[in-house]
Amino acid sequence: MAAITVSGLTKDYGHFHAVKGVSFEVDEGEVFGLIGPNGAGKTTTLRVLATLLEISGGSVTIFGRDLKGEAPAVRKMISYLPEDAGAYKNMTGRRYLEFISGFFTPEKDPGQLLERGLHIANLKERIDDRVETYSKGMTRRLLVARALMIEPKLAILDELTSGLDVLNAQEIRRVVRAQTQQGTTVLLSSHNMLEVELMCDRIALINDGRIVESGRPKELKEKYGASNIEEVFVEVVK
Amino acid sequence: MSGLGRIFWKEVRELLTPATLVPIIIMAIVFAMLGSAFGGIQEEMEEKAQVGLIIDDEGVIGDFARASLNASTTIVYNGTDLVEGRAMLMDGEAGDALIYIPYNFTSNLLGGSPGWVQVFYHMKGTGLSSSLDSGKVGGALDTLSTDISYAMIVSNFTSNATLVLEPMVMSSTTFLNDKEVEGVTPSQLDAVLSQGQFIVPLIVMLVIIMAGSMVISSMGNEKENKTLETLLTLPVKRTWIVLGKLAGAAVVGLIVSMIYMVGLGFYYSSLAGTSEIDLEKYALALGIEDYVLIGISLFLALLCGLALCMILGIFTKNYKAAQSMTLPITMLALIPMFISLFSDFASLPGPVQALVFAIPFSAPMFAISNITLGYYWLVVAGIIYCAIFAAATMLLAVWMFKRDILLTGRVRSAEKKKFALGGLVSNLWRK
Numbered sequence: 001m002a003a004i005t006v007s008g009l010t011k012d013y014g015h016f017h018a019v020k021g022v023s024f025e026v027d028e029g030e031v032f033g034l035i036g037p038n039g040a041g042k043t044t045t046l047r048v049l050a051t052l053l054e055i056s057g058g059s060v061t062i063f064g065r066d067l068k069g070e071a072p073a074v075r076k077m078i079s080y081l082p083e084d085a086g087a088y089k090n091m092t093g094r095r096y097l098e099f100i101s102g103f104f105t106p107e108k109d110p111g112q113l114l115e116r117g118l119h120i121a122n123l124k125e126r127i128d129d130r131v132e133t134y135s136k137g138m139t140r141r142l143l144v145a146r147a148l149m150i151e152p153k154l155a156i157l158d159e160l161t162s163g164l165d166v167l168n169a170q171e172i173r174r175v176v177r178a179q180t181q182q183g184t185t186v187l188l189s190s191h192n193m194l195e196v197e198l199m200c201d202r203i204a205l206i207n208d209g210r211i212v213e214s215g216r217p218k219e220l221k222e223k224y225g226a227s228n229i230e231e232v233f234v235e236v237v238k
Numbered sequence: 239m240s241g242l243g244r245i246f247w248k249e250v251r252e253l254l255t256p257a258t259l260v261p262i263i264i265m266a267i268v269f270a271m272l273g274s275a276f277g278g279i280q281e282e283m284e285e286k287a288q289v290g291l292i293i294d295d296e297g298v299i300g301d302f303a304r305a306s307l308n309a310s311t312t313i314v315y316n317g318t319d320l321v322e323g324r325a326m327l328m329d330g331e332a333g334d335a336l337i338y339i340p341y342n343f344t345s346n347l348l349g350g351s352p353g354w355v356q357v358f359y360h361m362k363g364t365g366l367s368s369s370l371d372s373g374k375v376g377g378a379l380d381t382l383s384t385d386i387s388y389a390m391i392v393s394n395f396t397s398n399a400t401l402v403l404e405p406m407v408m409s410s411t412t413f414l415n416d417k418e419v420e421g422v423t424p425s426q427l428d429a430v431l432s433q434g435q436f437i438v439p440l441i442v443m444l445v446i447i448m449a450g451s452m453v454i455s456s457m458g459n460e461k462e463n464k465t466l467e468t469l470l471t472l473p474v475k476r477t478w479i480v481l482g483k484l485a486g487a488a489v490v491g492l493i494v495s496m497i498y499m500v501g502l503g504f505y506y507s508s509l510a511g512t513s514e515i516d517l518e519k520y521a522l523a524l525g526i527e528d529y530v531l532i533g534i535s536l537f538l539a540l541l542c543g544l545a546l547c548m549i550l551g552i553f554t555k556n557y558k559a560a561q562s563m564t565l566p567i568t569m570l571a572l573i574p575m576f577i578s579l580f581s582d583f584a585s586l587p588g589p590v591q592a593l594v595f596a597i598p599f600s601a602p603m604f605a606i607s608n609i610t611l612g613y614y615w616l617v618v619a620g621i622i623y624c625a626i627f628a629a630a631t632m633l634l635a636v637w638m639f640k641r642d643i644l645l646t647g648r649v650r651s652a653e654k655k656k657f658a659l660g661g662l663v664s665n666l667w668r669k
């Protein structure tokens with residue numbers, strides 16, 4: 001079964017068409033990347049898939065559930081990491097992870113979720129400080145941990161490593177890849193072509209609300225005779 | 239444009255938005271309405287008191303008293319029988335008060351002791367306006383007393399200074415809602431009643447403003463700290479998110495206002511010792527079931543306030559904007575609170591009644607005076623209205639929580655309106 005099936009998805013903000021008919025499929029256990037320039041419609045697409053925005057047109061199914069009619073069922077399977085999210089400032093990192101894990105009872109054991117969360121966040125003794133005092137990168141780690149600790153069937157990650165330094169970014173990518181071994185499907189967006197090449201099984205290039213090219217990174221490079229995805233991108237958008 | 243000018247215009251354009259102007263305009267309209275309503279009371283003040291008169295005294299001073307009262311009041315009932323007079327007063331056919339001058343009025347005065355006058359007041363409502371009526375009657379009686387003193391001095395009738403200074407002894411009885419309270423005037427009774435009546439509206443206002451601003455700030459915080467999106471993708475019903483936020487704010491709001499109430503309680507307990515009227519004795523004190531009614535009314539009004547604030551909170555963009563969003567709610571709570579200090583509900587002019595009833599916070603504010611005056615149906619109607627209002631606003635809040643507007647704000651729709659207006663204007667221009 002396909003993890004995600006998107007067909008002819010459109011999304012308008014009032015009169016403005018942000019997504020103009022996007023179709024793609026993601027298989028179970030796959031890492032799928034949406035890449036494109038600023039304002040292309042990546043975040044909008046991910047927010048729709050995360051049940052945050054209403055669909056203007058087309059249809060989306062996630063593990064066989066229709067996004068429009070079965071949003072509550074979809075929310076049980078997904079985990080969404082917004083591109084510029086924050087955590088509750090007056091909580092400590094640990095308390096925040098506890099707070100979130102409580103929502104997944106009784107299906108999952110909150111103690112176990114917390115254990116995983118603490119491991120992924122890897123904030124050492126700072127986990128007991130208030131979120132207010134965290135640096136941007138520390139907050140991001142906490143949020144990534146929040147998103148992955150619940151072992152979702154589908155993780156929707158918007159700009160996964162934004163704000164992280166090279167080492168932290170690498171570590172987080174490793175955590176995400178490891179997660180896919182447990183059967184999690186990943187849909188992510190990025191501007192970072194290198195990251196996309198490293199992580200994704202398949203990618204879709206999105207520009208001005210439309211998918212202009214998609215496939216495996218290796219095949220795309222061959223097709224356009226490019227040495228990296230950045231060149232493919234320039235070639236396609238031209 | 240100079241730097242100063244640029245900054246000035248930027249600030250003005252940020253501050254002069256419909257969100258800041260509309261509440262102020264509404265307030266201006268409300269105050270204008272209130273002004274005309276209380277202008278009515280003012281006019282009423284300038285009119286003479288309407289009284290009923292029974293004079294059993296056939297002596298000279300009895301006739302003198304009739305002449306004096308005739309000049310200072312409008313006599314709407316002239317009788318001879320006290321029992322009939324009291325019945326007329328209760329039916330509202332003997333004006334604001336019935337003045338009874340007994341047969342020995344003249345003989346007492348001539349014999350060197352003060353004349354005795356009995357006044358029966360008909361108290362129609364509570365609050366400032368009811369005190370005004372009895373005040374006018376009191377004024378007329380003062381005039382009568384002065385007239386008698388003056389006559390005694392002019393006629394050189396006596397050298398007894400005590401008698402000249404105080405030729406009349408008065409005893410007052412107040413009828414309120416078919417209860418008879420002896421020895422007090424309506425103003426005195428109102429002063430005692432309003433000790434309790436004043437505190438409830440104040441508490442209602444406090445709780446609503448406290449809890450309401452908490453809901454709005456919570457929404458502002460969620461948006462400013464970008465935690466809302468995460469919350470909305472968790473496997474929890476939107477209804478629970480809305481209700482959870484409302485319940486949290488309600489509890490914190492109640493705790494904060496309880497602290498205020500303890501403070502106010504100390505203030506009032508120091509006042510209570512000064513009151514000489516025992517309300518229990520006249521069955522004017524509230525019973526358990528009355529407190530239950532007031533409690534239900536208060537709880538529902540709080541729900542209305544919280545749900546309204548939640549809807550406002552959906553439109554806030556950040557914490558700072560959230561602060562100014564509480565203004566309309568504060569205004570809505572202040573209007574009925576002030577009105578409740580001046581008058582009870584039934585004595586208000588029609589349009590003000592409609593306005594007050596429509597504000598869901600009014601019901602508990604007027605509950606005590608409505609109960610004291612026997613208008614239980616008004617209390618129940620208020621409760622029903624609040625329940626419907628609260629349910630409707632909460633449903634609306636939950637519905638809005640499921641819409642894009644929660645995350646996207648109203649940027650695009652505002653633009654649409656601007657375009658629509660622009661199109662309209664250019665169309666008209668072409669014509």
Ligand SMILES: Nc1ncnc2c1ncn2[C@@H]1O[C@H](COP(=O)(O)OP(=O)(O)OP(=O)(O)O)[C@@H](O)[C@H]1O
Binds near residue numbers: 036038647
């Ligand atoms: N709340 C909103 N109201 C109106 N328009 C919006 C809103 N959010 C996004 N847009 C518009 O939708 C388009 C797509 O935005 P989106 O955030 O999906 O882009 P993106 O691909 O994620 O860009 P970036 O790489 O910069 O994050 C943009 O033109 C943006 O201006």
Ligand SMILES: [Mg+2]
Binds near residue numbers: 042043044158
């Ligand atoms: Mg984006």
